[in-house]
Amino acid sequence: MQMNSKLKPAKFNPAVLPMEYMPKLTQDESTKFTKHYLIPGKVFVSAVPIAITTILGSGVSVCLWDSLSGIGGLNHFLWPATTDAPEDSAKDGETANKSLLQQMLDLGAELSNIEAKIFGGSQPLVKFNNSTECLGNRNVEAAVKFLCEQRIPIAEKKVGGSRGRKLIFQTTDGVAQVEQL
Numbered sequence: 001m002q003m004n005s006k007l008k009p010a011k012f013n014p015a016v017l018p019m020e021y022m023p024k025l026t027q028d029e030s031t032k033f034t035k036h037y038l039i040p041g042k043v044f045v046s047a048v049p050i051a052i053t054t055i056l057g058s059g060v061s062v063c064l065w066d067s068l069s070g071i072g073g074l075n076h077f078l079w080p081a082t083t084d085a086p087e088d089s090a091k092d093g094e095t096a097n098k099s100l101l102q103q104m105l106d107l108g109a110e111l112s113n114i115e116a117k118i119f120g121g122s123q124p125l126v127k128f129n130n131s132t133e134c135l136g137n138r139n140v141e142a143a144v145k146f147l148c149e150q151r152i153p154i155a156e157k158k159v160g161g162s163r164g165r166k167l168i169f170q171t172t173d174g175v176a177q178v179e180q181l
Contacts, residue, residue: 038076041091045073049172055181056120057164058136062097062143063117064152065174066109072171075100076120079135080142092124101150116152117176118143121159121165136160147172 030115038054038061046052047070054061054076075096076179082092090096093113104114121136147154156176158165164181 001061002120008169015141033101035119038074038171041096043073043090043096043099043103043106045071045077045100046171047071047107049170050147052169052171053056054167055128055164057120057122058120058121058124058134058139060136060139060143060159061094061167061169061176062147063074063119063167063169063176064104064109064114065117066104066113067115067174068113069107069109071104071107071109072174073100074167074169093139093146097143097146103147111150114152115174116147117156117169117174118147118154118168119158119165119176119178122161122164124162127153152158 007037014159034049034130035053036044036046036049038052038065039058040054045076052072052074054074056076059076059078061074061076061122062072070126075090077093077096080092090099092177101111118140123134123136123138136159144154155174156179161180166179168177170176
């Protein structure tokens with residue numbers, strides 16, 4: 001088989017991520033502000049109006065919002081704590097919660113003005129190893145413990161159940177829309 005000399009092989013650029021890993025920022029025509037889809041194991045904070053969306057199962061999202069500065073953000077973690085995750089990973093609650101709060105403070109939020117909302121932590125209908133201790137419950141406990149330690153009041157909490165949730169959190173006003181899946 002003879003190659004056409006006019007065709008050049010595509011160059012691979014390792015600095016460009018595949019589209020599924022790129023941040024999902026889109027414009028919502030009905031509300032006139034930007035939307036961001038947050039994948040599990042990540043944290044997103046903004047000082048400008050944004051609607052942050054994520055899908056939760058046994059994972060948990062902590063939403064933080066400073067009503068005076070309008071700074072808001074959320075995380076999406078998959079397990080309560082770990083000892084072997086990379087430092088830049090926010091897949092565990094311990095790391096994700098600390099990172100979320102620090103990013104809020106770095107943008108100018110004041111700890112005394114921050115309120116929290118917790119969502120997720122559903123329980124699968126199938127239990128493994130006859131365990132009564134479910135991952136979703138442990139994730140919720142990790143979120144509550146962190147917020148109590150930081151003295152951040154919990155304004156809303158929709159957790160547990162056997163179904164996942166779609167969460168949309170608005171940084172403009174701290175409103176969270178939750179839909180069971």
